[in-house]
């Protein structure tokens with residue numbers, strides 16, 4: 001051993017080293033779940049730069065209506081201006097940086113910072129700065145945050161140069177039109193804290209290999225063998241019913257490929273429920289009025305992604321959407337939002353308990369599964385294992401995640 005050799009410390013581990021250890025078709029190596037440096041890189045380079053579903057345009061229907069969108073330390077004020085346009089502003093005062101808006105939602109003529117009372121217009125421009133002359137108002141407006149509205153759904157990205165919605169709008173608009181997503185309201189929101197790294201939540205959501213053993217309630221109404229020949233006759237019957245109802249059917253059994261660089265990720269697939277089941281509920285019977293222009297039930301459910309982190313499960317009478325919210329390297333929050341037609345009245349047209357039962361009980365079970373998964377991946381005995389064919393969406397997530405993280409290859413892990 002040379003003197004210089006004995007004094008040389010090993011090169012610091014980088015995201016690039018970690019990516020080299022990823023074996024496509026296998027679960028992630030352990031360091032992906034325990035490196036604080038990697039977690040920070042994930043947030044900066046990937047999670048916060050993707051598009052996230054923030055709420056419905058109908059939640060801010062009138063001029064001045066606003067809602068906050070908080071994620072991983074960032075905060076955006078999403079507000080409708082006097083001309084009806086939706087803006088998103090960084091919720092960071094241009095004086096000395098305080099949060100400007102503190103209430104999660106409301107209606108305002110202007111936003112006044114609680115610290116020294118700088119005041120901003122709805123479009124983000126600076127209206128007044130108390131006792132200060134000679135500052136350039138034009139340069140001190142709230143910074144813009146990227147926001148897009150699509151089919152009445154509002155999405156936010158904290159990226160400086162977020163991916164475009166154009167291709168997604170062209171592909172997904174016609175497929176989603178029958179479901180009237182622009183005429184929805186929030187029926188319920190619920191948050192489930194999960195003691196696990198955020199990637200385990202996403203990995204779990206994206207596969208139904210675990211559905212048969214882990215979700216007996218779900219398996220009563222949803223076939224859980226979605227990869228095989230056994231689905232084909234069910235889907236064929238669903239297609240015939242769907243065509244009679246003018247629901248587009250040319251996507252059945254397809255899974256979107258990775259979207260081209262520059263396009264927001266999007267996929268649409270529709271699968272059959274069991275023949276005597278029309279929606280996701282305890283007994284398979286309807287739980288809310290039919291969505292949009294639908295004339296009936298085809299016993300189908302659509303799995304839709306608009307952006308990498310925004311799954312929408314569209315039944316004919318309601319929509320369930322998930323949010324994955326990191327809260328540190330080993331803690332996350334799973335949020336579920338249930339959406340129904342905007343003119344549906346609770347107690348008359350839908351019962352909240354019946355509406356939310358299936359995905360509540362399923363998510364409670366998932367929380368347990370995922371927390372056990374977290375314990376295992378941190379064990380000294382853990383090593384990556386092979387994914388099943390039914391885990392193709394999880395494989396897709398891991399491939400996309402590692403490809404996006406390549407941009408952070410030089411950062412420490």
Ligand code: FES
Nearest residue numbers: 093095096113116
């Ligand atoms: S930090 Fe907002 S007015 Fe001073």
Ligand SMILES: [Fe+2]
Nearest residue numbers: 204215362366
């Ligand atoms: Fe699950």
